Amino acid sequence: MGQTLAEKVWDAHVVRRAEGEPDLLYIDLHLVHEVTSPQAFDGLRLAGRPVRRPDLTLATEDHNTPTLDIDKPIADLTSRTQIETLRRNCAEFGVRIHSLGDVEQGIVHVVGPQLGLTQPGLTVVCGDSHTSTHGAFGALAFGIGTSEVEHVLATQTLPLRPFKTMAINVEGTLSPGVTAKDIILAVIAKIGTGGGQGYVLEYRGEAIRALSMEARMTICNMSIEAGARAGMIAPDETTFAYIDGRPHAPKGKEWDAALEYWRTLYTDDDAEFDVEVSIDADALEPFVTWGTNPGQGLPLSASVPDPESFADESDKAAARRALEYMALEAGTPLRDIAVDTVFIGSCTNGRIEDLRAAAAVVKGRKKADTVRVLVVPGSAKVRLQAEQEGLDKVFTEFGAEWRHAGCSMCLGMNPDQLAPGERSASTSNRNFEGRQGKGGRTHLVSPLVAAATGVRGTLSSPADLEPVG
């Protein structure tokens, strides 16, 4: 019987296999950031162990970094300590780091692909659950905990139990205004936040093949929100063209050898998935979340659901709690929900295409007086590229704040946070209670919906806007 893509990549990395034990898997690329690494480096130091392969390790600063005044010392002392600890650790252990102010600094999951380090068929790990992003290249990429970070630093391997495989077949064609973000929010709403547990998801089908690399990254990025540690898309010409010419792409004969290998990375026709799920791209609409987990989402044209309408008792209880936290009434049309803040950025939607899409919606318009709009590029390079294209001007003329790169308002670790009770339309990945700041209320949306919401002040899609006169 044939193999799935995930099984092929897995098998190519087995260092050791023994009955009754997890496989020992080799790790090709280890990405590091300041939040989940200090205790791991500390562990190495205590045990007197070196980093086995600094040449397969890359660090960047993202979670704690401010997006304003980046030339000044970080005001928050504990944030500053964490960043300084990472810098010290990288210097001591010989790990390459891109610090705040460096042209290659940015969110770890934007930086890896941008440098051409993320390639098909690799195993990629990082102490960050959104490592699943890199699966868009046909890599097996997943988030790990700090003990595992230490394990990879020390051994360049991880003991792992094989995953099961799930195919997510997205057939058909997306309508205008419907994006990769809407696909993945619809997938999570369909299979639930636990539906992917124990699985590697492989996104397949016509609608996936038609997506750009950056859109594919948006989809794979949120695999974790369905409980899956990894999501993958088989590499194709779109993938190869994206990698070609990047700083760490193979060159010359190495490129040819790599390409030959990459072309073997697909699920065989006679392979079997443990589970298959189908999504009809033709029927998709812009999707938004109404609750406090990413599975609590609906098409923008729907209304806030009645908790009593859920069949399952625990879903009912979760919906009741979510509506209370979100301060929403069942039956309210989602389009009537007014927000205070629009956040465009994060490892989900902070790439150049996301900024271009949002800029195209807001160009020549003014934001609603009642909202503040934050636009935060995913990396310093994305920021520079956007400025070359004049997108920064489009955003600032719209009334948005144009910031420096980082995780920003995706999570409450840096100065960009919601105040208690504030509500956002956010292109990030998690609408958990307090995720964007204590007491903050989050609606997850695509960059197009975020931009249109910035214009009207209520959850909207570009189709709701009057033409620019």
Place this chain on the structure above:
Amino acid sequence: MEKFIRHSGVGVPLRRSNVDTDQIIPAVYLKRVTRTGFEDGLFAAWRGDETFVLNNPAFASGSVLVAGPDFGTGSSREHAVWALKDYGFKAVLSSRFADIFRGNSGKQGLLTGQLSQDDIELIWKALENAPGTEVTVDLDQRVVTCGEIVAPMQVDDYTRWRLMEGLDDIGLTLRHTDAIDDFETARPSHKPRTLV
């Protein structure tokens, strides 16, 4: 790592599903560079609510958390495990755990025991009817007992062995350094490197 064979302690009924790691410990507590002292961040957002279960003095000294399905979803932060351990929890019982959380727990000696949701419901009722009741988690026999309730517990063989022996993963892997060396020798040269 401390060995885990059997533990008895006050059971804490956490009647919530989808408890993500942002709820177990909010991001603001993740800025520390130490490995201990995270107990103050445990369920920080909920501890301000006086009806929250850990604010009931009968449960405050709890060491066995009995949670709803899909416990530990979301962020990979191992701080969630540290916070539970630093508070005094030795075991978490649920009908379903998120993968990363379960992996992180095993490495820190925090037992994640899987029970049927029916058994979880029975234990919740028992604990709520008599707050302060002890729960016994027997990893050797893979059984949880709470008063009259005797519930089978699923823990995979390898994790059980490591927890019962108190074995450290890195030490185990370093026994196979030869296999890692061999693998590296055969790695294709087109694979990327971060240092040039």
